[in-house]
Amino acid sequence: MECRNFKELLDSYLCQELAVETNHQLLNHAEHCPPCRAEMTSRRNMRESLRRACSQDRLSEEACERLRARLRAEISASESLIGRRQRWTSLFDLRFAIPITVTAAVLIVAAVVMLPFLKSQTTPVQSFELSDTLLSEAVSDHHKCAPKFIQATRSAVMPSTVEPAYVGLEKVAASGAEGLRLHSAHVCAPDGRRFAHLVYTRDGSLISLLVTERDKRALKIGNLPSDDVSLAGLQEANLSNLSLGAFQTPKHIILVVSDLPTDENHKLAQTLASPVVEHIRKLDGQSVAASPQYRFDDGLTVLIASLKKGER
């Protein structure tokens, strides 16, 4: 090793940054070269001097105390934070990761599945809810057909040629039609839908009892539910200044339409329609097996159709 190389490497040697082999080469050279040995001592001394000189710079007691106080405040403030953070981070431990993920997934799926049901609570469409079409058809029939029979004088008897379910309907209805005057019993279809139509009056009010088939178009959901209509009690609506009350049997819908106020029509509908509903239900029950007993007072459901709100 030359002196020039020695001087180049000497600082790194003092910093212990050289490989063991290079260290040996350096020491070998120093051993045989007094000037380089002296240089090594000088630089080592210089290094020591520098360290001592710099070490005199110390943080003042005052600054040190400030630092400790500041740090203690920070640590005590962060201790509670750390406790909290740890609880949270522990949730993300691998051991919890899978159950949490699964739970989250289940909740999301449940939420998606429940969404239609949750929605239906705000805009309920029940399987037995009557369609707007049926209601307007019933009102239309009442408007177009019933007035024609007010002046009728001939006896109101349902023709025997109509559907079996409608034959003798006026006789069935008679028990619930006290105080009402029957003007006509017929089957009509002014707008396409066939109705068995009993036209009554009471104190100048025109009243229609209508029976029609419970088909898809009669229901809001657009298809025929397989239920036994036990949920559907009296349903009510106000449409074109008329009050409507409706009952359902498995195959038929019985409506009472009048220009009476809602509460009066409500009472009338119950008394007038009751025997008819009983009768029709029995007939429907002959073809529908195991139809449970329908009771009027049970689960009386009143649905006010929002259709043409405030028209009355």
Added chain:
Amino acid sequence: MIGNSAQNTQQKLQTFEAQALGFADQLFRVALRLCRDRAKAEDLVQETYLQSWRSFHRFELGTNLRAWLYKIMFNVHYSNQRKDRLHLVPVEETIAETLAYDPPTPQRLTEAEVLAALERLPRDFQIPIVLSDVEELSYREIADVMEIPIGTVMSRLHRGRKILRTELVNYARESGYNVSTRTKRGE
């Protein structure tokens, strides 16, 4: 598992207080070189400890705590500089390059003389020398702390030491009539 980490935190807390605060003076020495102002250096050290406590959960026990603290201090310092919109004067790379002459180190040097010579060094040379010769960080650690390549560390050390020696030789030559005033300046 939660109990363990709480225990870990407690352990780390004790370690931090017991060990990290012990480096306050050493951090301050380097802070002085960085700030060239006692008050600013004190602030820098305090900020360094607060920062390092906040990220102490990331510190792996058993690794070099002191180097880690230095690294945080340099980070704080660098970001302060960016905030203050101060820019370091680029290192005059040619200073040491032209110093072909490498004088023999004076044999008798006072601490004041050495310190004065150090003060006159450009900061970019001064700091690696302090980190290496005073704080005894390895070249690798200096590179990490200063966030510069290890080759740059080595060349700055090499040139810086050469300049330092040249300065000291000049002091030695001028000694007898000029050392005392220079000593004063060094303090």
